[in-house]
Amino acid sequence: MSAINNLSWVLVPGAFLGPVALAIVLYLMLRLVLKAPGGRMSAISISQHALWIGVIGWLASSLAGASTLGILEPSAGTSLASWPGMAQAVVWPVIAMVGVHAVGQFSYPQPSGRRRTAGLSVRSIRDFLPRGLAAVTGVSLVASAATIGWVAFLPGFPASYPSDGAELAQRIRPGRIEGADVALWLGVAWILLAAGTVGVLWLIARRRHLEALDATDNDILRTIAMNRLLRTVTTVAWGLAGIVGTFATTRDPMVSATGSVNILALINGVVLLWMWLWAPPTLAAVGGTSGSSGKSRSAPDFTAQPAAQVVAAIGTASPFLGIVAGVLGLLTVTGSTTGPARLLGVAGMIAATAVLTIIAGELLLQRNHGGPPQSRATQVRWVHPAVKWTTIAVGLLYAAVLTVSAVGESLLAASTGLIRTLAWPVSGGVVTGTLVLAALGVVLVLRRRRTSPDVDGLDTALRSISLHRILRITCALLIFQTGLLLAMLSPVWKLVLGLEDPAVLGVARDAPWQPAVVVGTILWIAALVLTAFPVSSFARSPKNTDVKADARL
Amino acid sequence: MSTPALSVDLRAATPPFEQIRLQVATLIELDILAPGSRLPTVRSLAADLGLATGTVARAYKELEAGGYVESRRRSGTIVSANPPSGLPLPEPDVPADVRAAVVHLVVTLRGTDITEECLVNLVRAHLRKDRPRGQC
Numbered sequence: 079m080s081a082i083n084n085l086s087w088v089l090v091p092g093a094f095l096g097p098v099a100l101a102i103v104l105y106l107m108l109r110l111v112l113k114a115p116g117g118r119m120s121a122i123s124i125s126q127h128a129l130w131i132g133v134i135g136w137l138a139s140s141l142a143g144a145s146t147l148g149i150l151e152p153s154a155g156t157s158l159a160s161w162p163g164m165a166q167a168v169v170w171p172v173i174a175m176v177g178v179h180a181v182g183q184f185s186y187p188q189p190s191g192r193r194r195t196a197g198l199s200v201r202s203i204r205d206f207l208p209r210g211l212a213a214v215t216g217v218s219l220v221a222s223a224a225t226i227g228w229v230a231f232l233p234g235f236p237a238s239y240p241s242d243g244a245e246l247a248q249r250i251r252p253g254r255i256e257g258a259d260v261a262l263w264l265g266v267a268w269i270l271l272a273a274g275t276v277g278v279l280w281l282i283a284r285r286r287h288l289e290a291l292d293a294t295d296n297d298i299l300r301t302i303a304m305n306r307l308l309r310t311v312t313t314v315a316w317g318l319a320g321i322v323g324t325f326a327t328t329r330d331p332m333v334s335a336t337g338s339v340n341i342l343a344l345i346n347g348v349v350l351l352w353m354w355l356w357a358p359p360t361l362a363a364v365g366g367t368s369g370s371s372g373k374s375r376s377a378p379d380f381t382a383q384p385a386a387q388v389v390a391a392i393g394t395a396s397p398f399l400g401i402v403a404g405v406l407g408l409l410t411v412t413g414s415t416t417g418p419a420r421l422l423g424v425a426g427m428i429a430a431t432a433v434l435t436i437i438a439g440e441l442l443l444q445r446n447h448g449g450p451p452q453s454r455a456t457q458v459r460w461v462h463p464a465v466k467w468t469t470i471a472v473g474l475l476y477a478a479v480l481t482v483s484a485v486g487e488s489l490l491a492a493s494t495g496l497i498r499t500l501a502w503p504v505s506g507g508v509v510t511g512t513l514v515l516a517a518l519g520v521v522l523v524l525r526r527r528r529t530s531p532d533v534d535g536l537d538t539a540l541r542s543i544s545l546h547r548i549l550r551i552t553c554a555l556l557i558f559q560t561g562l563l564l565a566m567l568s569p570v571w572k573l574v575l576g577l578e579d580p581a582v583l584g585v586a587r588d589a590p591w592q593p594a595v596v597v598g599t600i601l602w603i604a605a606l607v608l609t610a611f612p613v614s615s616f617a618r619s620p621k622n623t624d625v626k627a628d629a630r631l
Numbered sequence: 632m633s634t635p636a637l638s639v640d641l642r643a644a645t646p647p648f649e650q651i652r653l654q655v656a657t658l659i660e661l662d663i664l665a666p667g668s669r670l671p672t673v674r675s676l677a678a679d680l681g682l683a684t685g686t687v688a689r690a691y692k693e694l695e696a697g698g699y700v701e702s703r704r705r706s707g708t709i710v711s712a713n714p715p716s717g718l719p720l721p722e723p724d725v726p727a728d729v730r731a732a733v734v735h736l737v738v739t740l741r742g743t744d745i746t747e748e749c750l751v752n753l754v755r756a757h758l759r760k761d762r763p764r765g766q767c
Contacts, residue, residue, distance in 0.1 A: 188678075188681040189679075189680065189681035190681070192640065192641050192642050193638060193639070193640050193641075194638070194639045194641070194679075194680045194681055194682070195636055195637065195638045195639075195680075196636065196637050196671075196676055196679035196680045197634040197635070197636050197637075197671075197679070198634065198635045198636060198637060198655070198658070198664065198670060198671060198676075199634045199635075199671070200669045200670070200671055200672075200675075200707070201671075201675075284675060286678040286679050286681075287679040287680075293634060293636065
């Protein structure tokens with residue numbers, strides 16, 4: 079009892095402090111994105127900031143973990159049939175999504191210029207609301223509410239077990255709880271979703287005027303933010319309906335021997351694709367049709383240069399080949415390396431293949447477009463400080479998590495006799511291999527001969543792009559491995575932090591420790607987001623702001 | 632019609648609240664801000680300009696004292712139905728953005744030592760410079 083009491087003292091503040099800490103981290107990250115090299119906002123950095131908010135909000139809204147809400151599956155390690163489980167599975171993604179968008183609106187800095195301008199009109203939501211999309215969102219929320227109301231009347235039934243124990247794994251029929259319980263938590267999530275949407279729309283309309291944009295672009299930016307919010311809300315609304323569908327199609331074997339098609343889940347999939355294609359408008363300043371503050375200079379167009387085309391091709395080939403390697407890894411790696419070790423190993427294969435592709439591209443660049451041998455460059459001037467320091471910080475974090483995972487599993491094995499997983503050795507191996515390749519790649523980028531002809535700082539831009547690609551892949555791999563180790567070896571952290579008795583862990587080994595799972599999940603999602611972050615915003619050298627790589631590179 | 636806008640120069644001799652008061656008063660006198668139209672809330676305008684709410688509140692207070700605006704609990708701050716008339720109204724077909732540019736020019740002038748006559752001569756000189764040959 080005293081252990082449980084001690085745990086509650088840790089968890090209750092942790093349940094509050096965790097989201098607050100994540101919100102602070104998100105706020106700081108978004109502020110960093112806003113400040114283009116030179117420390118000042120630009121139309122491009124503002125546009126990317128808006129994209130980040132949309133992407134992170136969409137990822138945070140995932141209801142994938144709630145798909146079996148209310149289903150009684152005895153073979154599953156976790157249950158979404160209890161009130162705490164259901165609340166966590168459906169309420170937290172909604173709160174997280176709304177929170178991301180709200181934090182995004184608060185992350186814009188105050189004006190800092192000498193001359194400040196402001197419009198004298200009263201802004202309201204209707205002034206910027208995309209009408210068609212808002213109508214679709216409204217219909218989706220109504221439909222979602224209708225399905226939630228319907229599920230409240232569905233009865234529950236217990237899971238059925240076969241009499242022959244030899245066929246246990248194949249013949250367990252899942253049961254489900256009373257529909258009213260499911261409807262309660264889905265309803266809470268729906269209310270939070272609807273109220274949160276209105277609240278964030280209000281914040282967007284009231285958001286302060288940004289001095290880096292003119293009045294027109296300020297209005298367009300509000301419409302862009304509303305577009306991204308409403309698209310995510312629409313997918314969440316249909317996601318809740320999809321959960322209802324899964325619950326409803328779980329049939330009582332005493333009543334019906336066969337299941338039925340989950341139409342709501344199918345609609346959810348179609349809506350997801352539809353929202354993905356519903357693109358927001360573009361800032362006029364970014365599209366180049368009208369200047370905003372007149373501060374951006376026209377950048378030279380590199381796309382016609384053969385060397386630039388090689389680098390552009392590498393940018394396409396690198397992730398593609400990485401994914402191919404990942405798929406091959408998933409298909410071929412089996413046996414003793416299943417489970418977390420398999421995922422960790424495949425992630426390492428993807429990263430290593432991507433880095434190898436960049437290395438091959440640099441060799442090709444030097445061979446076909448390199449200048450004389452005396453034109454080598456050695457100065458590291460093209461890496462954005464934020465990327466460099468983030469990679470170092472993440473590397474240290476990964477090393478700490480890996481060490482704790484190894485020590486924790488050793489303690490577990492020593493005290494309980496349980497077999498250790500291969501997760502942390504595999505992770506350490508693939509990360510070490512990828513780091514070696516990344517170091518080789520960095521040396522090659524720095525030491526290769528200059529491209530010929532070196533037009534308007536082309537060589538500097540191409541090196542910057544390659545360096546940032548390598549660092550971004552390395553950083554993403556480290557964050558992904560850290561997150562996955564935290565999430566999949568979460569029981570180890572309870573032991574290492576002294577929250578559980580080692581002997582007790584032998585019985586509850588498979589019970590995940592939620593704080594570590596949550597943090598780990600956020601980290602590996604952040605890693606996936608990082609892999610999609612465009613390189614062009616960081617392709618400007620901190621000391622050479624005249625050079626700007628084309629966004630297609 | 633474009634939205635009327637304010638511009639505040641933090642390094643001008645005129646205090647920010649006075650710049651706000653002058654510009655809003657001029658926009659009202661020139662009928663660019665029509666009677667009954669709502670102004671942004673103190674907090675909203677202060678956030679947009681990056682100023683303290685007290686600065687904007689003082690400007691609104693002085694505008695209300697001068698009869699230009701009225702504060703209402705539910706509607707916020709609105710332009711008075713009968714504001715004080717200042718300069719004679721310009722030609723009705725002058726575009727709003729031109730009027731706004733003139734307002735901005737006048738407000739900027741008030742923060743300097745340049746006389747009206749000097750300003751008029753400056754404008755005339757630029758107009759003559761940009762005029763094509765042979766055009767009166």
